[in-house]
Amino acid sequence: MNQHITAPAEITDSVPIARTEDVVRLVDLKRRFGATAALDGVSLTVRKGEILGIIGRSGAGKSTLIRCLNGLERPDSGEVFIEGREISRLGERELQPLRRRIGMVFQHFNLLSAKTVEENVALPLKIDGRPRPERLARAAELLQLVGLSEKAKAYPASLSGGQKQRVGIARALAARPALLLSDEATSALDPETTRSILALLKDINSRLRLTILLITHEMEVIRSIADRVAVIDAGRIVEEGAVWQVFANPRSEITRSLLGGIRPQLPPEIASRLAAGEGAETILRIDVAGEAARGPLLSDLSASVPAPLRLVHGGIDHVQNQPVGTLFLAVPGADTGRLAQTIAFLKDRGARVEVLGHVAGPV
Numbered sequence: 001m002n003q004h005i006t007a008p009a010e011i012t013d014s015v016p017i018a019r020t021e022d023v024v025r026l027v028d029l030k031r032r033f034g035a036t037a038a039l040d041g042v043s044l045t046v047r048k049g050e051i052l053g054i055i056g057r058s059g060a061g062k063s064t065l066i067r068c069l070n071g072l073e074r075p076d077s078g079e080v081f082i083e084g085r086e087i088s089r090l091g092e093r094e095l096q097p098l099r100r101r102i103g104m105v106f107q108h109f110n111l112l113s114a115k116t117v118e119e120n121v122a123l124p125l126k127i128d129g130r131p132r133p134e135r136l137a138r139a140a141e142l143l144q145l146v147g148l149s150e151k152a153k154a155y156p157a158s159l160s161g162g163q164k165q166r167v168g169i170a171r172a173l174a175a176r177p178a179l180l181l182s183d184e185a186t187s188a189l190d191p192e193t194t195r196s197i198l199a200l201l202k203d204i205n206s207r208l209r210l211t212i213l214l215i216t217h218e219m220e221v222i223r224s225i226a227d228r229v230a231v232i233d234a235g236r237i238v239e240e241g242a243v244w245q246v247f248a249n250p251r252s253e254i255t256r257s258l259l260g261g262i263r264p265q266l267p268p269e270i271a272s273r274l275a276a277g278e279g280a281e282t283i284l285r286i287d288v289a290g291e292a293a294r295g296p297l298l299s300d301l302s303a304s305v306p307a308p309l310r311l312v313h314g315g316i317d318h319v320q321n322q323p324v325g326t327l328f329l330a331v332p333g334a335d336t337g338r339l340a341q342t343i344a345f346l347k348d349r350g351a352r353v354e355v356l357g358h359v360a361g362p363v
């Protein structure tokens, strides 16, 4: 007997399909406050087990996005899926259990000063009505995870900023959330403490395969631990991709400006001497990443273009174990043929090349 097989309904991008590997899925989220579009059509997914960083300047829409995620704000339109469930139109009662699926870590820790460290960590479980022995056992387990077992009976006032944030992270994990939402968690900490908190988040991510959404205005935070980054500006996602690729090739002006401090720049003493037209040397900016940065680029270049090319600044860095670098090269003379040859060679090797200008004498 012939079996009749019905073709599945066509799946298109406009139909939000909640896949189980997506912990969060935002579809065309819009929220206005008067004339301001705080969110202007944001679509985004946070996949299970990844660390996604959302970066934007003040007023870009980050807080509104978080508030839509945990149901504190209703979008004007669009959908918010948490573990496949659309939450943007749910009432308070239905939202409560879903909010517990998101553990929050805050910039200013938000610990209760009258409660001990272990009581703070166990608080989400107390709210959940879990019995005291279970709460204490879970708090002990989490304090060990964040390296603060000996502080269980201490009060927050006796802790350093970094220790307070460790307690904040332990508390956020108490109810075994599907997502850890870190809202500027390191913005109030000094650089060394920031590094140790970021290392802790990365460790928790790999050990527990915990999904993390990092909200920040600092690229250094993204660079340290995120897998993917989404750049938000004026309520829109203007750029999104693997962190090393966005670092290597930022496409939007806002991303370039957010990267400003950590992208290599031409030293001011050379930059101040740059002029248009012709000069003794032409200064090139060369951006290379991935495969292009692995080979013997400079020695191949000098073998191919016979000219005393000089490296004046720059180097190769590593982001997500990928080489990402910027080199500033001086090409001598007004011989445009040699310059064109150099640029063509580098582009052919997958580098991005920009002529920054000329200098009258050697730099």
Ligand SMILES: Nc1ncnc2c1ncn2[C@@H]1O[C@H](COP(=O)(O)OP(=O)(O)OP(=O)(O)O)[C@@H](O)[C@H]1O
Pocket (backbone or CB within 6 Å): 033, 036, 037, 038, 056, 057, 058, 059, 060, 061, 062, 063, 064, 065, 217
């Ligand atoms: N309740 C509100 N009423 C009026 N305007 C608001 C409200 N909430 C946010 N906005 C506006 O929406 C835009 C986005 O604000 P939002 O707080 O989401 O940005 P942000 O990226 O979190 O900024 P910050 O990093 O400074 O907290 C801003 O222009 C802000 O002034």
